[in-house]
Amino acid sequence: MTGVGMVTSMGIGKEQFWNNVVNGSSGIKRLTKFPTAHETYCGEISDFHFDVSISDNRFRRAADISKYTLTAVNLAISDAGTKTLDDKDTALVVGITHGALNYAQAFHKSLVMEGVDDISPIHFSDSVLNAPAGNVSIGFGIKGPIHTLVGGATTAIKAVMLASRMLSSGVVSKSIVVSSDELNELSLHCYSRLGIHTLSEGSGAVLIEKEGKITGTTPYCYLSSIASQCNPSNPCATLHEVINQCLEKADIGPKDIDLVMTDSCVPVKSDLHDIPVGCIIPLSGNAFSLTVILHIIVSSLAINNGAIPKAIIRNGISISDCLQNVLIYSTEEDGIASAMILSKCL
Template sequence: MKRVVVTGLGIVCPVGNNLEECWDNIIAGKSGIGKLTMFEPPENCVTIAGQVKNFEPTKYMNEKEVKRNQRFVQLAVAAAKMALENAKFEITPENQNHIGVSIGVGIGALGYLEDQSFIARTKGIRRVSPFTIPGFIGNMAAGVVSSETGAKGPNVCMATACSSGAHSIADALMYIQTGRAKAMICGGAESALSLIAYAGFGQMKALCSAHSDEPVKASRPFDKERSGFVMGEGSGILILEDYDSAKARGANIICEFAGFGASGDAFHFTSPAPEGEGGARAMQQALHTAGLKPEEIGYINAHGTSTELNDLCETQAIKTVFKEHAYKLNVSSTKSMTGHLLGAAGGIEAVFSVMALKTGMIPPTINYENPDEQCDLNYTPNKSEQRQLNAVLSNSFGFGGTNVSLAFKKFIP
């Protein structure tokens, strides 16, 4: 089986617009959650969000392409180009047929679709933009990244709700291992901060409606007072390469992407299976395919949404897989600082997991103030920790009962 390595990282999210800024703020425990400004929230609507601030898409795309493409695509292009630069990877006519793109998007440009639907109903269908369909469909992130970078290999988009980004990274691994690509630009992107999204999640009672006057306190994974997730936006991208190809070009290898696990709950369309049974199987598969023993894992970047059932079931799943070692692990949810980026979450959190492995710094779970007796692991409360790491997991779970766990380990030639 071909070895696959990570050689580049790119990120845009609520805590920063580049890798250095994002990582510094995550390690410092700085929240990117604030007042919602993407639209004017009506009465009884949640008013907080994890928004990307001061983003300038024209730094990464020409003005014409910026106008043509929606925000989730712009974020994906920015993160992808930063990842390629970080990897010092040049796409040329000689290698472009072997470079693929796999970027997951959970929802797409929901706000744009909402706007165009309103125009159709109030002003007539002839006023609807001809860019409506290509504007909102999720695979435009991968498609435009491909055209912007020249990558002509596999071009795919996984849409598995909140695990879309992680599934896309797993998918990219398989394209390289089976020889269909030598390198992949992969991860997730999302910008769905729209009225219909807030209304829909709000009616499900999934969103945190507390702390509107102090937004940084709203996302509190594993805390006893958690009351729902905070929506966010952004993009996280990894450059994966076949080890032999990376070695031949003298790439700076960050770590090895050793394996992944994927499972289905076959239980409920929104609630996780009892005791996190599906998530446990995903983690077990990740360890098996990566050739890792449970005790070799030092850190888990948890899905940790700040919802009652998710946090409890993920905790139970970790205990099932790691048994006594579960209490020796560091676990944290970076969603406490970024909010939940839906389809982009797996990409963003994979970047943070790789950075933890690279630097030995464990991101904290902020706002952990009231311990829950049922959630009793070491969630790295409120302050980052230094730890020698040899391998880490990144978990992503989604509506429809879909689970994925990614395993990264130190690279040894």
């Protein structure tokens, strides 16, 4: 991983984001984007000026999720020192959970209330689920494989898995993995009825390059292993198996893991209970796939800086002075489990 970029309620760009994570500065505040959503607290993006990062007028009317994605990717490639992506040697994998719900809602309302002659084509073109990926490919001239994965929290890890497979097979030498989401009033109401009250929005992007093909700065860390499975009949066993697969592929044991980053519970049948467990949801709110890509970014920065931020630790375990390996995993209710291990550069 050679570059990171993020647009979040906790900061835009790695310096602001990392400082707020270290200091435990919350990005959760009372929602102002939707006036009718009274007393709702979320990780809403504020002080975001798209024109500062992206001057391309083609995207001035794009949905928020596309603007967040374009900005995060721009920050990631700048952070990596990559000069160009306009070739067939770069892949793009975007993982999203909801997409541009605000534009989809506006399009549907116009269609029902005003008829087909008065609807905005912009609302339709940017509301499709692969619009963020399409806008990024257009904006940065990416001509390699472009994929959009749609799903829950594990989608971010699956996106990294797809990108890493294209790297290892020689299809490309670098891949951009990005996950994004935007707040929507209707979805806020629906999730609140499910007991999920504090949502968030934004985008996180990482640039992954094949070893030996790195063109920019020194990598933040290495991707040691990654695994994903689906077994609805036994979700607990699925997570346990996925973690064991990652440990085996990385040729390490549970005692070699210095930090666990997860939005899920620690599995009972594991040796991870004496390891610090981190999560940024209490500081940023939950954005499902976006939250997991932010866990990947936090892990990369922690490995690179040699420090685990105390503010994200949820289980009170003392933090080690040495940070070599970080395990990141996530689960979904239908028995999906995905995990990966990031390791310090040798």
